[in-house]
Amino acid sequence: xxxxGRIKQLGSVPARGWQAFLSLLDWLGSRVLRLWRRxxxxxxxxxxxxxxxxxxxxxxxxxxxxxxxxxxxxxxxxAMSRAIGQPVTLESIQADWSGLHPRLFLKNLQILxxxxxxxxxxxxxxxxxxxxxxxxxxxxxxxxxxLNPSLExxxxxxxxxxxxxxxxxxxxxxxxxxxxxxxxxxxLIDGAHIGWHDQxxxxxxxxxxxxxxxxxxxxxxHRFGLVGQLQDVTPRIDVRGDFRxxxxxxxxxxxxxxxxxxxxxxxxPLQARLPxxxxxxxxxxxxxxxxxxxxxxxxxMTANVLLQNTRGQVAGAAxxxxxxxxxxxxWSDDNGRLKVSSRQLALQMVNxxxxxxxxxxxxxxxxxxxxxxxxxxxxx
Numbered sequence: 001x002x003x004x005g006r007i008k009q010l011g012s013v014p015a016r017g018w019q020a021f022l023s024l025l026d027w028l029g030s031r032v033l034r035l036w037r038r039x040x041x042x043x044x045x046x047x048x049x050x051x052x053x054x055x056x057x058x059x060x061x062x063x064x065x066x067x068x069x070x071x072x073x074x075x076x077x078x079a080m081s082r083a084i085g086q087p088v089t090l091e092s093i094q095a096d097w098s099g100l101h102p103r104l105f106l107k108n109l110q111i112l113x114x115x116x117x118x119x120x121x122x123x124x125x126x127x128x129x130x131x132x133x134x135x136x137x138x139x140x141x142x143x144x145x146x147l148n149p150s151l152e153x154x155x156x157x158x159x160x161x162x163x164x165x166x167x168x169x170x171x172x173x174x175x176x177x178x179x180x181x182x183x184x185x186x187x188l189i190d191g192a193h194i195g196w197h198d199q200x201x202x203x204x205x206x207x208x209x210x211x212x213x214x215x216x217x218x219x220x221x222h223r224f225g226l227v228g229q230l231q232d233v234t235p236r237i238d239v240r241g242d243f244r245x246x247x248x249x250x251x252x253x254x255x256x257x258x259x260x261x262x263x264x265x266x267x268x269p270l271q272a273r274l275p276x277x278x279x280x281x282x283x284x285x286x287x288x289x290x291x292x293x294x295x296x297x298x299x300x301m302t303a304n305v306l307l308q309n310t311r312g313q314v315a316g317a318a319x320x321x322x323x324x325x326x327x328x329x330x331w332s333d334d335n336g337r338l339k340v341s342s343r344q345l346a347l348q349m350v351n352x353x354x355x356x357x358x359x360x361x362x363x364x365x366x367x368x369x370x371x372x373x374x375x376x377x378x379x380x
Contacts, residue, residue, distance in 0.1 A: 004308075024070065034183060037292075040200045047115050049299060053228075060132070063312065064303075064319055068301040069093055069094065069095040069104070070092065070093060070094075073090060073092075073093050076090070076093060077089070077090050077145070077219060079139045081141060082139075083138060083139045083159070083180050084111065086111050086112060086113070086119075086166065087111070087112040087113075087116065087227075087301070088109065088110065088111055088112070089106075089108075089109070089110045089112065089118075090106055090108070090109050090110075091107045091108035091109075092106075092107045092108070093105065093106055093107070094107075095310060098128060100131075101128040101129055101130070101131075102128070102129045103126070103127070103128045103129070104125075104126070104127045104128075104129065104315050105124070105125075105126055106124070106125040106126075106127065107123070107124060108121070108122075108123060109121075109122040109125050109276060110122070113164050113165025113166050113216055114165060114166075115165050117164060117165050118164065119163050119164025119165060120149065120150075120151065120163070120164070121149075121150065122146055122147070122149050123147065123148060124148075125144065125145065125147070126144075126145040126147075127141045127143065127144045127145070127230055128141060128142040128143045128144075130142040130185060133250045133320045137229075138180075138183075140183060140184065140185075141184045141185065142185045142186065143184075143185060143186040143187075143188065144184055144186070144187045144188065145188045145189075145190070146187070146188070146189045146190070146192070147190055147191060148190070148191040148192065148193075149192045149193075149194070150191060150194075150195075151162070151163065151192070151194045151195065152192070152195045153168075153194070153195065153196050153197065154197045154199060155196070155197065155198045155199060155200050156199050156200065157199055157200055159200060178247075178248040178249075179234075179247050179248065181215075182217050182222060182247070182248070183217065183328075184214055184215075184217060185189075185216070185218070186214070186215065186217075186219065187213075187214075187215040187217075188213070188215075189211065189212065189213040189214075190212050191210065191211075191212070192208075192210075192211035192212070192213065192228075193207070193208065193209055193211065194207075194211055194228075194315055195207050195208075196208075197276065198273075200275075201275040201276065203272065203273050203274070204255075204269075204272045204273050205273075206230070206231075206273050207230070207231035207232075208228045208229065208230060208231070208237075209229045209231055210228055210229050211226065211227070211228035212227050212228065213226045220244050220245060220246050221242075221243070221244050222241075222242075222243050222245065222256075223241065223242045224240065224241050225239070225240045225241075226236075226238075226239045226240070227239075230262075232266070232269045233265060233266055233269045233270050233273065234262050234263060234264055234265045234266070234270075235263070236263055236264075237260070237261070237262050238259075238260065238261040238262075239258070239259070239260045239261075240258075240259045240260075241256060241257070241258045241259070242256050242257050243256030243257075243258075243293070245255055251296045252295060252296035253295060253296065254293065254295075254296050254350070255293060255294045255295065256293055257290060257291065257292055257293070258290070258291040258293065259289070259290050260287070260288070260289050260291075261287070261288045261289075262286060262287050262288075263286045263326055264284060264286065265284060265285050265286060265287070266284060267280055267281060267282055267284065267285060267307075267310055268281065268282055275308070277313070279312045279313070280307065280310040280311065280312035280322070281310065281311055281312045282309065282310050283307060283308050283309040283310030283322075284307075284308050284309065284310075285305065285306055285307045285308065285310070286305070286306045287303055287304070287305055287306075288303065288304040289301060289303040289304075290302045290303075292332070294334070299332060299334045300330075300331065300332035300333070300334065301330065301331045301332070302328065302330045303327065303328065303329055303330070304327075304328050305326065305327065305328075305329060306324070306325070306326045306327040307322060307323075307324065307326075308323070308324045309324075310322050320349060321350035321351065322347065322348075322349060322350070323347075323348040323349060323350050324347065324348050325345075325346070325347040325348075326345075326346060326347075327342055327343060327344045327345030327346055327357065327358075328343040328344060328345065329341070329342050329343075329345065330342070330343075336365060336366045336367065337363070337364070337365055337366070338363075338364045338365075338366060339361070339362065339363045339364070340360075340361075340362045341359075341360060341361040341362070342358065342359065342360040343359050343360065344357040345357065345358050345359075345360065346358065358379065358380060359378075359379065359380045360378070360380075361376075361378045361379070362375065362376075362377050363375060363376045
């Protein structure tokens with residue numbers, strides 16, 4: 001009896017599925033042992049040859065290629081151009097060894113558009129090569145650190161989004177840059193500047209300064225965090241995400257959660273940068289929100305909100321002057337079930353009208369045709 005067969009004798013297993021799984025492992029274990037007994041000499045030779053090849057590759061990288069990495073700058077430029085689908089220029093490159101990974105230092109890396117104009121300039125890039133480069137025959141990094149990059153995005157009158165001269169939302173197949181980024185293990189950005197210029201709606205530019213970002217990819221799971229300053233709107237933003245998906249070209253299959261925290265937001269400067277009207281004007285606010293996304297669509301939202309010294313008008317009702325409003329609001333819409341709720345929601349109007357902290361919940365069940373079949377309403 002094999003090793004896994006002895007495991008099954010240690011105690012009763014109530015689930016037939018578990019017994020079948022152990023039986024399969026027992027069968028595989030016995031076949032592997034039988035194969036090893038019959039071909040142990042051949043397998044030992046193959047294993048030794050494999051280790052020799054790996055050792056040769058490591059030794060060649062460490063003692064031959066890395067010390068002379070500058071000679072391979074044209075080949076590296078070609079590899080990066082193929083990987084991201086855009087022309088690339090590079091002033092110089094140095095390399096050393098860090099732990100288990102070769103490490104590269106790139107100086108003045110530029111990504112060009114079709115006309116040869118720089119759309120992204122990076123003064124310094126630090127990157128650790130991944131060993132997945134060998135079996136995948138594509139350039140892979142264990143980590144990439146970008147220092148002080150500057151990005152300027154433009155949304156023109158025709159609805160096209162441009163990064164310099166690169167049309168990002170062009171119909172048709174992707175250049176491969178987005179999926180290549182998702183294939184890298186870690187991407188780190190420090191001291192970035194990101195500008196968004198909405199010429200379609202003729203809005204004031206959105207300027208993100210002192211941006212730090214972390215992106216961790218592990219197969220189909222992608223986690224990121226971003227902090228920075230939204231110029232003239234809020235001194236700090238904090239955005240984090242945890243998503244599962246294979247390709248940005250298949251967003252309809254993605255699912256996950258997006259967290260954001262905006263503190264000391266000026267309502268008026270924010271309105272000047274949004275393509276839709278807010279129900280309030282003036283004053284300040286703060287928002288901490290969690291968004292649930294399933295199959296590429298928003299299915300739920302929970303938000304802690306705070307508004308101070310603002311005024312506005314909602315759905316044709318009489319205008320209001322709000323001294324403050326605070327509490328938690330929530331919304332979800334999944335599989336025909338619509339739920340709207342609040343928790344400890346309170347407000348104080350300038351004229352003295354106030355609402356004590358209130359919990360509220362409206363739960364509606366809709367048919368496939370969108371008609372409400374039943375519902376419940378609760379409030380304290």
